[in-house]
Amino acid sequence: MQSISEKRTFWRSRFIDVAYDPVHEEMIDDMVMTHDIAESLFSPFVKKNAILDRTHLWRNKTVFYYIGNEYTDKHREVIRDGIQLIRDATCVKFVELRHPSQAPGTYVHISSRKGCYARIGSKCKNAVCEMSLEIPGCIHTGTVAHEFLHVLGFFHMQCATGRSNHIRVMFDNIDEKMWGNFEEYATDSTLLGTPYDYESITHYGSMFFSKDKINPSIITRDQTIQKRIGQRKYLSRGDIERVLRLYNCY
Numbered sequence: 001m002q003s004i005s006e007k008r009t010f011w012r013s014r015f016i017d018v019a020y021d022p023v024h025e026e027m028i029d030d031m032v033m034t035h036d037i038a039e040s041l042f043s044p045f046v047k048k049n050a051i052l053d054r055t056h057l058w059r060n061k062t063v064f065y066y067i068g069n070e071y072t073d074k075h076r077e078v079i080r081d082g083i084q085l086i087r088d089a090t091c092v093k094f095v096e097l098r099h100p101s102q103a104p105g106t107y108v109h110i111s112s113r114k115g116c117y118a119r120i121g122s123k124c125k126n127a128v129c130e131m132s133l134e135i136p137g138c139i140h141t142g143t144v145a146h147e148f149l150h151v152l153g154f155f156h157m158q159c160a161t162g163r164s165n166h167i168r169v170m171f172d173n174i175d176e177k178m179w180g181n182f183e184e185y186a187t188d189s190t191l192l193g194t195p196y197d198y199e200s201i202t203h204y205g206s207m208f209f210s211k212d213k214i215n216p217s218i219i220t221r222d223q224t225i226q227k228r229i230g231q232r233k234y235l236s237r238g239d240i241e242r243v244l245r246l247y248n249c250y
C-alpha cells in the first residue's frame with residue numbers, strides 16, 4: 001500500500017507525460033492552466049498563490065466571450081443561461097462578442113471540442129482563452145457555470161486545502177491516471193476564507209472517476225451529505241461568496 005505522498009509523486013511524474021502542452025500549459029481534468037499556476041497549486045515551496053495574484057483575474061471585472069458558429073440558437077440560450085447564473089449573483093460583467101475580431105483584448109472562445117474544459121484565469125495564449133463545451137454532452141446550464149468559474153480563477157472544491165477534514169478520497173477505487181484530479185492543493189486558491197463547501201458547483205460527485213462504478217471515489221465525513229455532493233444545477237451560496245470576494249464586489 002503506497003502512502004498518499006508516494007502516490008502523489010507517482011502521478012506527478014506520470015502527469016508530465018499527459019500534459020496538455022508541456023511547455024506552457026498543463027491540463028488537470030477540465031482545467032487548463034499555465035505551468036506557473038499548477039506549480040503554485042501543488043508545491044508547498046511556491047509561496048505565490050497564483051490566482052490571488054490579481055494579474056490572473058479579469059480586468060475591470062469583465063469577461064468577453066464568443067460562442068462558436070457550431071452552436072444552435074437553443075445551445076446558445078443554454079450557454080447564456082449558465083453565464084447568467086454568475087452574472088445575476090455577482091458584480092462580474094460578461095460581454096458577448098459577435099465576432100472574435102471585436103475582442104478588445106483577452107476573451108473566452110467557446111467551441112465544441114472533445115469534452116468540457118476551460119482555462120483558469122485570464123492569462124491565455126495569444127489572448128484567446130479556449131473553452132470547450134462539447135455538443136451535446138456539455139450543453140447544460142450548470143456545466144457552463146462550472147466552466148466559467150474556472151475562467152474566473154476557481155479550482156475544484158474537493159481538492160481544497162484542508163479537504164481531508166471533510167472528505168476521504170478512495171484512491172484504491174480510482175484509476176491511477178486520474179489521481180491528479182484528486183490531489184489536495186498546497187495553497188488555498190479555492191476557499192478564500194469561506195468554509196469547505198460540499199454544495200459547490202465545483203465539487204465532484206461521489207462516483208466521479210469511480211473505477212468499479214459501484215463504490216464511491218469520495219466519502220464525506222458527514223454521511224448525511226454523501227448524496228448531495230456533485231450538484232451541477234446552481235451556484236451555492238459559497239460559490240457566490242467566493243466570486244464576490246475574489247472580484248472585490250463589496
Ligand SMILES: [Zn+2]
Pocket residue numbers: 029030031146147150156
Ligand atoms: Zn471543473
